[in-house]
Amino acid sequence: MYYRGIGIPYNAATRFIDENVEQGRGDKTAIYFEDRQVSYKELQEMTNKTGNGLKSLGVDLENRILLLCHDSPEFIASFFGAIKIGAVPVPVNTMLHPTDYEYFLNNSRSKVCIAHEDLWEKIKHLRKRFHYLQHVVVIGDTVDKREVIPYSRWMEEESGLLESAHTVKDDTAFWLFSSGSTGSPKGIIHLQHDMEYALDHYAKQVLNMSEEDITFSASKLFFAYGLGNGAYFPLGCGASTVLMRERPIPENVFHTIERYRPTIFFGVPTLYGAMINWAQQTRKQYDLSSIRICVSAGEPLPSVIYEKWKKMFGVDILDGIGSTEATHIFISNRIGDIKVGSSGKLVPGYEAKITDEQGQELPPNEVGDLLIKGDSIAHCYWNLHDENKRRFIGEWFHTGDKYYRDEEGYFWYCGRSDDMMKVGGIWVSPVEIEGVLLQHEAVIEAAVIGITDKENLVRTKAYVVLKEGFESSEAMKEELKEFVKQKLASYKCPKELEFIDELPKTANGKIQRFKLRSLADSVPFKA
Template sequence: FFAYGLGNAVSFPMAVGATTVILGGRPTPDGVLNILAQEKPTIFCGVPTLFAAVVAEQESRGTPPDHSVRVCTSAGEALPRDIGERWEKLWQCEIVDGVGSTEMLHIFLSNRPGDIAYGTSGLAVPGYEVRLVDEHDEDVGEGEVGELLVRGPSSAEGYWNRRDKSMSTFEGHWTRTGDKYERDESGRYVYCGRTDDMFKVSGIWVSPFEVEQTLIEYPGILEAAVVARADSEDLIKPAAFVVLKDGVDTPDAQSLKDFVKDKIGMWKYPRWVSVVDDLPKTATGKIQRFKLRSAAE
């Protein structure tokens, strides 16, 4: 029911006469690894949450994975750099990470096979244009955060019976994605967060995704999510929820905070760290941060 799955499971395989292997039910690491070993697919399509769980399971086994995969694709949420690098080291094949939307039918911003920069969403797919704008719809410069707008021939005309939503999303030829990005010196686009997930600390924008990427580089952490929370003086600060790898003891909170400080900056570290069994997600694997914001209040 969403474009990434529709393309991977139906449109693209049928277009080239390929066979599709679809896993019914919840995609556990064991279930995925068994299919990769038994069915020998050559392309594996997943979401970042699944790649993180599968790579952690394979690392715990201590043996090379049994597979025939030559390339992987990821979408749904931005793929953390650490996950991509660990996967490629183990599987000896790349994960092509991109961003798309059901409104645009599929992926319009992507890395390319042989030209991967983990931690970025790559460049515009041929046939599409993207731009980053501020709150006044003015283009922002290199290294500045802005909302991602896209235009291309596959854009929807609107939402069914949702006129107000259609008018705020589809503006002329451009479609608002609701994602915040910045463009680096190489021209690649780096995901910062959803428009309603970004927040300022000490007057400076904080990208929850950047903090989350750093947290999962800490030994023993499988997943992380960061949201805004008000402190005792009603000032907004980052709060983190982390999921640990199996068999790992709870990390020292101060050590974790210092790790983030050293990696990305003094004001970005989480003031609160909560260890949870799992993170709330949508059916497409996206973290439901609104639920975590409620839990953090």
């Protein structure tokens, strides 16, 4: 286990890959991917060959390796292959602008980039601007061997045997970049033992995950949430994972569930809402009977989405909150213990406190800043000294989320610290208003921000995406405003409401309210 002791060897690749083969699971399917079924023995061989390939390029301990890969067996083999030789994989979002990868490569000082061919094609014209990059390894069939190294060559030429580097539980294992929901992505450094801590305390104790499970995560592997869901959780339990290369749109997700019959499904609120809407529009009866539990994170799950999902498919969604810095989920609802609308209770192994602006702990039912403590918390941010001092406070991590805890120990999300609004001297949560708007039959998505009027007073503004078949009009605006007034105090009701075709989101489905604030700042307040 991760707590084997100071100085005692521990390597996450040995734990999550090799131990499955040693325990007799070599022939068991580890990964379902398109028409492939990759066994644990085959995954171990891919991992070892990737590690040997990196060593042949001169990669050494703690060298960073950028992974620009779709969800695939090659992603997992590259991730753990780097870790096995003591290098540091840095998975990044595959859905960004080419210049974003210039930032990732230069910020991480990655020596090697492993990329799928279609993704490398989009950024190769910028190669001269990648200051530290020495080698590019490309996964694909039409690779120009004069410019890059084919990943397939490693699979043909490198040895399938590899001893793990002499790492210990507190060595650096991997980086992840924050999602950018509140600004520029930050490099987050995780240690060798962080994944096992999250596995032992969340996957095993909250989800009751075992080797009998098959997991399917719509959230991609380059996210902290998806990396646990689709990689080290199932591998850590000797279970199987389903990987989907395509974008997680409802049609693709339903097809994948019906094809592979997973037992645990991981999504985000916007996806659950879109799947409900898709099923209603297409009037198809989708078979989700294999799924024993669903999980949601990334944004709070609106009660209306939970209730519609449960009614339509007969399976619970466990809402929870985690963060890239914490590795995975640290507060969650439980099987048989769901309080709809809340984030649930503390995951075993974690502690939390809610404080005021002076850092004093608050009593139940008072909104404040959420701080979390647990052994999967990241080591630090890369090259952000002041931010490290602000967010990592002794053993505690300042999440940046506003919460309150009720007398029964359930945590209730109020919003990101930057998203909360003080209207007439009273804190207002955008999440509460958005939850009400989503109850209206015409609304598929909503986001609420604070704006400042001519008297320098903060007012609420809602951005709304309407369902197909409903028309944006002044009459609809007034109907929605009146709908909210009937359910919330008047000071919480949107003073402005604007229809929008699509809300700005990260690739993981988080609403980027800071972009809406920028949009609102460019338009004068309407009285």
